[in-house]
Amino acid sequence: MSMFENRQFRLAARPVGLPKASDWTYVKEPARPPEDGEVLVGVEYLSLDPAMRGWMNEGKSYIAPVKIGEVMRALGVGKVVESKAAGFAAGDYVSGALGIQAYATVKAKELTKIDPRLAPLPVFLNVLGMTGMTAYFGLLDVGEPKEGDTVVVSGAAGAVGATVGQIAKIKGCRVVGIAGGAQKCAFLTNELGFDAAVDYKSADFKKELKAACPNGIDVYFDNVGGEILDTCLALINLHARIVICGAISQYNNTTAIQGPANYLSLLVNRARMQGMVVFDYADRYGLAAREMAGWMAAGKLIGKEDIVTGLESFPQTLLKLFSGENFGKLVLKV
């Protein structure tokens, strides 16, 4: 048996609405020693993402749902403590789908080695990880911003949104962020260089967004769905592109999803709404990460992480994503 005691959160039930404590089982057991081709990873940081809510639901999606009784799926970074795989040695740092647990026994081919001298570990879950890749490919490949375009992003103080906005600035766009509360809005304009930020909790949100987009919207990067998507649809320009990256306002619905009532604005404006999943761009992650690292080194791209310590806090920490409470990339430090 392994000398490492593992601690895990397993999915106990499919949540209805917000995940609650009884949807999880907390398990302590020895970590399974690696077999040939596997490594045992000591998990250090875990990425908490809105997409995780979708993985808990039954039914066809872009990835299989987490099964009842399985360790909850999550991306993470950690250090190899034991290797039975060529090319991996104890002490190597890796990233991959490690799961909500203290130790992960994983096939080596599902891991990526990372160099901790390049950036602090949590950055590999943010700008240099799937979050950054989602922002990069969603904005550039699907949104196709041109210099001078007005780019609007929702969930703008979240991990993907903040990166989208900064890349759009690098590309010469007017960038407007939508976020909840004055503090987040100030962060977007003062620290990230957004041209404007609009608080969706404001009673005059629609008017304020319109005022922040005097030339209309050319690209809308949607992380939230619901009313905000509809408000943006009403402001799009001819040939606008709407990137559907997520719909956090709808993930915990216990009633039907709210479809965009203003979708006929796509017709009027000959515009398109297109979905994206980051996995499709895997063959270009390396290129993108190099470009993003360059922007970070040049001070043009800032990552902000919201790090919460303690694996045990997972059930409550996850909820910060849906309450609008987190600020930057939500990371759980094991």
Place this chain on the structure above:
Amino acid sequence: MSMFENRQFRLAARPVGLPKASDWTYVKEPARPPEDGEVLVGVEYLSLDPAMRGWMNEGKSYIAPVKIGEVMRALGVGKVVESKAAGFAAGDYVSGALGIQAYATVKAKELTKIDPRLAPLPVFLNVLGMTGMTAYFGLLDVGEPKEGDTVVVSGAAGAVGATVGQIAKIKGCRVVGIAGGAQKCAFLTNELGFDAAVDYKSADFKKELKAACPNGIDVYFDNVGGEILDTCLALINLHARIVICGAISQYNNTTAIQGPANYLSLLVNRARMQGMVVFDYADRYGLAAREMAGWMAAGKLIGKEDIVTGLESFPQTLLKLFSGENFGKLVLKV
């Protein structure tokens, strides 16, 4: 004064829901003689289109609304009876936005000459007119069908839908039409060569559509919106294209438009939903009409017109579009 007595339907009020008799004023008055650059056209056939309902509403759209008191906008074909414009002579046949009236005094530059020896006049309002252009560019430029794709079209027994399906067959696709009632469905498969037709009024519509698309949907050409759009969204394949051409199920709503609740299928399937307006392709109408005329001559493309006689019947005849009663291109014979 003119020797021609005109008869016109003018918009009297903006309709709430279905247009009713009191939303129109019927006016008899002498036709205005043409001034320099204008011609006087004796209107022979008028095109009745779902889009007309949108033109009656106030508010920004892809074209200015018809003003209260103005002759109702409509495309038509007719014969020049008097010309004050170079290049046009009495006896010439023309098409253009003639309006719901017996005589139209129009700027010559807004008219297109047509050759009545090529096809019966109503065909210039159907396959060789805006209807055909909408089908051609919407399907080929926005839908981008590839050989072997499954193409689904709603409003399939309507003018645009029937043409979309036939062009998709010419391009080597599996074509499934959605229409209301057994007679229309039989027409699609027996006379137009669709691979399958599904009756949206059937209690088992969703099951039947799924069975008709064993390989899922690659292109969905949407003329109707509402539940049918949602049903198709649930069946799309990876990288599917949804063409938003119209939403006839929603045009007479007195409540909010029903947005597509299944729009997150765009995300899951990395699919796109894109609007189109035929006017954007004006520089290629000639090319498309030549290709379509060739297909008609070769017997590969059939146009069906539903011709109602009598300008005075306009208010009731228009309603056939929204009751599902018309079958083929609805044309009013003046």
